[in-house]
Amino acid sequence: MEKPMKTLLCIVLCSLLQTSVNAQQYPLSKHDSAVVIKNQANYEQSLDEKGNFKDASYFLNQIAYVYWEHNHYEEAIKYYHKSLELNRQIENENGIAMLNNNLGMLYSDIEDFSQSRDYFMKTLAARRSKNEKLGMISALINLSVVLNNLKEYDQSVTFLLEALNLAREKNDVDQMKSCYGMLSETYEKAGNAKQSIYYFDLYKTFTQMAQDDKMDKIMEDYSEERLLKQKLEEENRRGQExxxxxxxxxxxxxxxxxxxxxxxxxxxxxxxxxxxxxxxxxxxxxxxxxxxxxxxxxxxxxxxxxxxxxxxxxxxxxxxxxxxxxxxxxxxxxxxxxxxxxxxxGYLKESRRQITDLNENLQVKVDERTKTLRLANEKLKEYIFSNSHVIRRPVANIIGILNLIETRKGNFQESDLELFALLKTSIDELDEVIKASNESLTLNESVTNQIETSEQ
CATH class of the missing domain: 1.20.58 (Methane Monooxygenase Hydroxylase; Chain G, domain 1)
Known part of the structure; x- marks a missing residue:
């Protein structure tokens, strides 16, 4: 009798210790902060441009999940409430049930068990309306945890027994084990040692038989319960004798x-x-x-x-x-x-230091690369500018000669005039190219000056 009680106490203590460690808040990393900012922008865009509440709700859920992962419970609750309001407007019942479940877990994390119970009850009602047995089992177990914290053990036992019956209908051994363990813990908290040991023995029997690959025997008309009852009755009979x-x-x-x-x-x-x-x-x-x-x-x-x-x-x-x-x-x-x-x-501090070093080294490399590209650009600009001036003089001379020929058309044959016209067209195109190059250099220099001014 003492051994099961010791095991149960160890399980409860481990759960309490894990809860206290998980309650510590952690700062958002740069990546997580970027995810929050991006999803916030997408949320606002979905509302402003499209009026798409479903997408907007998705982006709010992503933000809330990031805060939840880092134990920023109040922020996570705020964004889930916003998402819940959007889902109510579009009557998304599955989304509402999921959000009620998340809010129930978050309020449980901050030990507001009354609020947690209300949201889990809403989740259970939604799952029952659609006869989703797996969702009902999950909601019933969550409600049991909250009710144990509220010391409402009778109601907790009622919900756990309902969850156990649903798990039996689905032949879900894992859920049955969870229900047995929770029932044992609940009866132990309620001060009913006999029932606590009874359900702990069931939990232990299921676990042992699962390890021995005897699941078919477990699920065969639930004979393991009868065997356990017979075992307990035999022990009780011997004690009575x-x-x-x-x-x-x-x-x-x-x-x-x-x-x-x-x-x-x-x-x-x-x-x-x-x-x-x-x-x-x-x-x-x-x-x-x-x-x-x-x-x-x-x-x-x-x-x-x-x-x-x-x-x-x-x-x-x-x-x-x-x-x-x-x-x-x-x-x-x-x-x-x-x-x-x-x-x-310590790991977080070292990671932040390494990221800072990487950012500083990256900025130095970017500056060096920018300086190299700027020097190459200056040389290219000087080369193009010099060549454009060198080419422009002979082009201007050719244009002048063609203009002079234009004034003396009578001295040339028709075929010569066609050649001169073709030559004039080519020279004009070359002149346009030179002008475009000069304008491009001027525009590039203006943009470069603006960038340097903004960097300063």
């Missing part, structure tokens, strides 16, 4: 004592007859024998009482040892959690 035997022995001793008392009470009445039939010595022997029998019976009863007292002392000793072990285990887990938290903080 032992108790009955002890009670029978006590009644036998009491009967002998009453018989002796009757015989002693009759002693005076038969005293005369004894004097007549026995000598004085024989009478003394008879009295001594009776006294010895009485003392023997009293000694046997004293031994029984001493055994009961020893059993009581042993139980008290076991309880004290259990309390001491619980305190020691709690201290060990708290110390380990504290060391783990310090180690994680």
């Amino acid at each position: 032992e108790l009955a035997a002890k009670q029978s022995r006590i009644r036998e001793i009491e009967g002998k004592r009453r018989s002796l008392d009757v015989k002693l009470s009759q002693y005076d009445s038969v005293n005369a007859a004894l004097y007549e039939n026995l000598t004085q010595k024989e009478l003394q022997i008879e009295v001594i024998q009776k006294e010895f029998t009485i003392k023997e019976l009293e000694s046997e009863r004293a031994i029984q009482e001493q055994n009961l007292e020893n059993e009581k002392q042993r139980r008290i000793r076991d309880i004290v040892i259990l309390c001491l072990m619980t305190m020691i285990i709690t201290t060990i887990f708290i110390a380990r959690g504290y060391r783990k938290a310090r180690k994680v903080a």
Whole structure:
């Protein structure tokens, strides 16, 4: 009996320790901050440009999840509430049920169990309306956890039994094990040790049979419960038989004592007859024998009482040892959690330092590359500018000659004039290219100056 109770206490202590470690907030990394900003922009764009509430809700959920991962519970709750309002406007029942479930878990994380219960109840109602058994099981178990924290153990047991029946209908062994474990914990908190041990034995039996690959036997008309009940009934029967035997022995001793008392009470009445039939010595022997029998019976009863007292002392000793072990285990887990938290903080600090170094080195490389490209651009600009001026003089001369020929058309044949016209067209195109190059250089220089001014 003591061993299951110790195991249950260890499970509860581990859960409490894990909850206290998880409650610590962690700062958002640069990547996570960027994700939040991007989703915030997408959310606003979905509302402003498209009026698409479904996409807007998706982006809000992404933001809330990032905050939830880093234990920023209040921020996560705020964004989930915004998303919930959008889903109500478009009557998205699945989305509403999912958000109610998330809000229930978040309020449980901040220990606002009344709010958590309300949101889980809404989730359960939605799952029941669509007969989603897996969702109902999850909601019922979550409600049980919250109700245990509110000390509403009877309602918690009711929900867990409903979840257990649903898990049986689906032949879901994992969910059945979870329900047995939760029932054991709930009855233990409620002070019902007998039921707590009963469900813990079921949980242990399921786990052992799963490890032994006997799941078919488990799910065969739930015979494992009957086997466990038979086992418990057999143990109870043996205990009852032992108790009955002890009670029978006590009644036998009491009967002998009453018989002796009757015989002693009759002693005076038969005293005369004894004097007549026995000598004085024989009478003394008879009295001594009776006294010895009485003392023997009293000694046997004293031994029984001493055994009961020893059993009581042993139980008290076991309880004290259990309390001491619980305190020691709690201290060990708290110390380990504290060391783990310090180690994680050290890792985060080192990661931030490495990221800062990488950013600084990256900026230096970017500056060097920009300087190299700017020098190459200057050389290219000088080359193009010089060549454009060198080419422009002969182009201008050719244009002048063609203009002069234009004034003397009568001195040339028709075929020559066509060649001159073709030449003039090509020269004009070349002149346009030179002008475009100069304008491009001027524009590039203006843009470069603006960039340098903004960087300064």
